[in-house]
Amino acid sequence: MATEFKTYVRQEMVPPSPAPAGQIGPTAWIRKNLLATPKDVVLTILAIALLAYILPGIIDWLFIHAVWTGTSRVACLTVSQGGALPDGTVGACWAVVGAKFQQFIFGRYPSEEIWRPITVMVVFALLLVPMLMPKAPFKVTNAILLFIVLPVVSFFLLIGGFGLEHVETARWGGLMITLILSFFGIAVSLPVGIILALGRRSTMPVIKMLCVVFIEVIRGIPLITVLFMASVMLPLFLPDGWTFDKLLRALVGVSIFSSAYMAEVIRGGLQAIPKGQFEGADSLGLSYWQKIWLIILPQAIKLVIPGIVNTFIGLFKDTSLVSIIGMFDLLGIVVLNLSDSNWATPVTAVTGLVFAGFVYWLFCFSMSRYSHFMERHLDTGHKH
Template sequence: MVASTRNAPFVRAEILPPLPAPVSENTVSGWIKTNLLATPKDVLLTILALAVLVWTVPGIINWLFIQASWTGSDRSVCATIVQGGAQPDGWSGACWAFVSDRFQQFMFGRYPIDQRWRPLLVAVMFIALLTPLLIPKAPHKGLNALALFVIFPVVAFFLLHGGFGLRVVQTSLWGGLMVTLILSFVGIAVSLPVGIVLALGRRSNMPVIRTACITFIEVIRGVPMITVLFMANVMLPLFLPTGWTVDNFVRALVGVAIFSSAYMAEVIRGGLQAIPKGQYEGADSLGLSYWQKTLLIVMPQALRLVIPGIVNTFIGLFKDTSLVSIIGMFDLLGIVRLNFTDASWASPVTPLTGLIFAGFVFWIFCFGMSRYSGFMERHLDTGHKR
């Protein structure tokens, strides 16, 4: 029996004509149409943005590259007055000769020149161990992690500091990007496991453990990192037996690790609270112990959910290492600023060029961490949000 269409509000009497295939966003034209020209408002904003770029970019390129000084051994190559042109009666372009001349110092600080093969060897070992750990399909992850987080720090310490026949290099001579990377690596390697323990302790049913973790987290998060560094530098020796001393660099490492662990704990706790209650109940129904439930069921899901927060904490830690200059350590930014006082390179464009170089190095590392976190999110995505 054919259904009646008399009371239907609308019945199509003809077949729709074929429509053109949708524009793919994978093409350049499709991306432009979707993201830049989708609405009149988008078109207006795109035009304004292009106008700003046309107005600013040529001058920036001219200053950074065209009129820049690339070689030289003193400020004379960077102190030239430009008459007329794009920069009338102004100073010359960027002084990349300053960066080139002091590049090794920016990397290693005052580390002895004849011994700089040692931090280079440590850097090669670090890259060789870190690369397979970051590749999801690389085998032997457990051995790789053991080598990177247990064996490598010991070997790196003796290579950088000395011993076993190597000349001792005091940490007061360390500086530059080397110090930034060491502080960041130690802070990251310590903050993640300690943060997990603190997060679990804050959610513990035992009042003593829960109160201790809450007190530690809230006290550390309630003060600036500079305060924590000062406390580590001044108060840490007071808790040691008489006659014992702690190197200033070790004090900075302790301060950075303590500060980052408190922030990491709250990030991890947010992931634990996002896990549905059914996951806990399902693990209990299988007869799993607390640690089996936590390590095998809950924690992997929680860490996956808070990857952006974890990486954001890592990025903040990497940038905050510049604060160690307050206690006499010179990281990349600190050693760059220290060289501004050198009379042989005193020039109006030298400080700006040095800061641009330091900012670009920080951006490279932070952008790399950000992109890798995005890759891991996509790799570990199992449709939880769908």
């Protein structure tokens, strides 16, 4: 008796089933990250209790009882202090930030010429955004405009020339100085740091010794000392009649200091590259510079992106030290304006420092998030 066997072959793939409801969504995230173990539950409850204790007071001071408008210190004083606010209800004095906002951003730059730094900031943003987008076209042209053309044009636009009123750098200040120092320091420290790191690993004794001495000497002294020497000591070694602008001295000092630290970050990435990568490049017949620029450096820089961005963030915050040489960045101009008797109140100083801290945090957090984005974008191997 013959038995027939029929074979059924599926002609279409089964569509993927949706994930279980308990494995996706906010509830699943909370269960996985906040309530996974008894210890997590206890820590979550303690964190919520702490936030419930401190957040209401912070929100009340920052927003609810804050003073947003006013023309003098009277707007931020209570009745017992000579103002009009009810006693016990004084919050942040944001009115002082509104009144001093232009100085916080541009320093003592002439009001009628404010359009010049605003133009520079707008053009800088328009060139920076596509530069940070990995798939944006014309990267080389964009880089030339951002790192070569824009600094030259901005210098003449900000300081004056070609019919524009001359504005000496001593009148520059605020966030504008912070951004100028940070951008110049970042733009210089990365390539110089790469050269120093390669020089420190060089087989030529003279080159290696010079790079080692430069890196160790600069890293062994604080930034304040570097700025002081660039501002005070450097002119003593120049010929009679020669001088450098104070801002230029600060730019040189900040760039030298950050380059030494960047060199060590890059050197860490170079040492992390397996020896086989060097041998593979040599087996292809590549020259030294072809091997470095095409094979080694792209991998090394990808490995040390967190360290590079950490150096950039430190540089951005360290620009506040230029006050030692008589320049006023964002923090310096905020502190300077706190001495204005027209706005002297018990909360003015705290409000100004909170504003400065928020601006610093905003820029530093943005750099941090972008570094995470680039890490994910460049993570083509070694995935977990």
